Amino acid sequence: xxxxxxxxxxxxxxxxxxxxxxxxxxxxxxxxxxxxxxxxxxxxxxxxxxxxxxxxxxxxxxxxxxxxxxxxxxxxxxxxxxxxxxxxxxxxxxxxxxxxxxxxxxxxxxxxxxx
Amino acid sequence: xxxxxxxxxxxxxxxxxxxxxxxxxxxxxxxxxxxxxxxxxxxxxxxxxxxxxxxxxxxxxxxxxxxxxxxxxxxxxxxxxxxxxxxxxxxxxxxxxxxxxxxxxxxxxxxxxxx
Numbered sequence: 001x002x003x004x005x006x007x008x009x010x011x012x013x014x015x016x017x018x019x020x021x022x023x024x025x026x027x028x029x030x031x032x033x034x035x036x037x038x039x040x041x042x043x044x045x046x047x048x049x050x051x052x053x054x055x056x057x058x059x060x061x062x063x064x065x066x067x068x069x070x071x072x073x074x075x076x077x078x079x080x081x082x083x084x085x086x087x088x089x090x091x092x093x094x095x096x097x098x099x100x101x102x103x104x105x106x107x108x109x110x111x112x113x114x115x
Numbered sequence: 116x117x118x119x120x121x122x123x124x125x126x127x128x129x130x131x132x133x134x135x136x137x138x139x140x141x142x143x144x145x146x147x148x149x150x151x152x153x154x155x156x157x158x159x160x161x162x163x164x165x166x167x168x169x170x171x172x173x174x175x176x177x178x179x180x181x182x183x184x185x186x187x188x189x190x191x192x193x194x195x196x197x198x199x200x201x202x203x204x205x206x207x208x209x210x211x212x213x214x215x216x217x218x219x220x221x222x223x224x225x226x227x228x229x230x
Contacts, residue, residue, distance in 0.1 A: 036221075043117065043205060044221040090158060101209065101217055102148065102171055105158035 002027045002093045006106035014114050019063075019078040021109045023091030026072065033074040034092040034103065035065055044090065050074060052096060061085070086113045118142065119222035121206050127228045133194040136225045140187055140208030146170070147189040148209075148219060149181055153202035164189055165211060196229045203227075 007022040025031060032051045036044040048059025055067040061084075065076045074091060088110045092103040118141035128134055140147050149161040151174075160173035164183035175181075178196075183189045193200060203226050207219040 043119075043223045044207075045117075046218060046220075049218070101146070101211070101219070102160040102163060102173060103150075103219060104160070107157045 002031065002095065002104045004091050004093050004104055004106035006089075006091050006109050008109055009107060010110045010112065012112040012114060013081045015083055016080050019076070019081045019085065019111065021076040021089050021091075021111065023065075023074045023076065023106060024072050025074060025091070025093045027093055027095070030096045032094045032096050033065075033067060034094070035059065035063070035074075035076050036090045036092060036105075038088045038090065038108075040087075047076070047089075081111075081113045083113050083115065086111055117220040117222060119206060119208050119220050121204075121222040121225050123225060124223065125226050125228070127230065128196060129230055130196055130198060132196050132229075133192065134196065134227065136191040136193070136204055136206075136227075138189045138191070138206030138208075138222060140189070140206075141210075141220055144208035144210050144220070145187065146209045146211040146217070147183055147187070148207040149175075149189070149191050150205040150207065151202045152205060152224070153199075156202075158205075161191070193227070198229050201227055201229045 003026045005024045034049045035047040048057045050067045058064045091106040120139045122137045145166045152158045161175040163171040181191045203224045205224045206222045209217040209219045
């Protein structure tokens with residue numbers, strides 16, 4: 001079985017500060033990992049994905065994440081927060097093989113950006 | 116805009132009633148996933164259909180059912196509704212080329228309120 005733990009249900013940063021959202025996963029097989037963003041009253045948008053290629057993954061809007069197998073982590077970072085980054089962020093895991101591509105999500109982290 | 120459409124956007128109904136949520140996948144996508152997002156359970160996978168056939172089931176209640184039609188649109192039927200069924204229901208679609216990574220594109224969701 002796979003699972004995802006997001007540390008911190010709410011993270012608050014100042015505009016221009018580093019954003020760090022934490023995600024740890026558990027998987028019995030090599031996983032694919034994802035970060036999604038959800039703006040208020042909207043659906044989920046894919047920020048970035050790890051699919052067993054480069055361990056440092058760059059996504060949209062200046063976000064990046066690093067896959068660390070030894071730490072079973074896939075933390076999301078952005079060097080400088082912008083007001084428009086305020087949203088809820090979800091880490092998700094999926095098996096890399098088989099035919100069931102369901103995503104297992106973490107509980108989410110609400111990012112607040114203060115002016 | 117992900118290309119996935121869901122109707123209706125909002126649905127308010129009473130306990131004991133039955134509702135149908137509709138999803139149209141992106142053009143060319145064969146696979147449809149349904150997810151439920153609630154405050155207490157977070158984002159959970161319900162069920163997956165691929166080209167008209169059920170492929171995987173998650174935490175879907177027996178009161179819930181789904182189907183995918185020949186034109187690939189999907190419907191999620193929720194019956195004997197309870198207060199706890201109030202949630203945001205997302206549909207996602209992917210192309211499902213075998214063996215490779217398949218991104219899931221999410222629709223805007225249907226917000227169900229059971230009174």
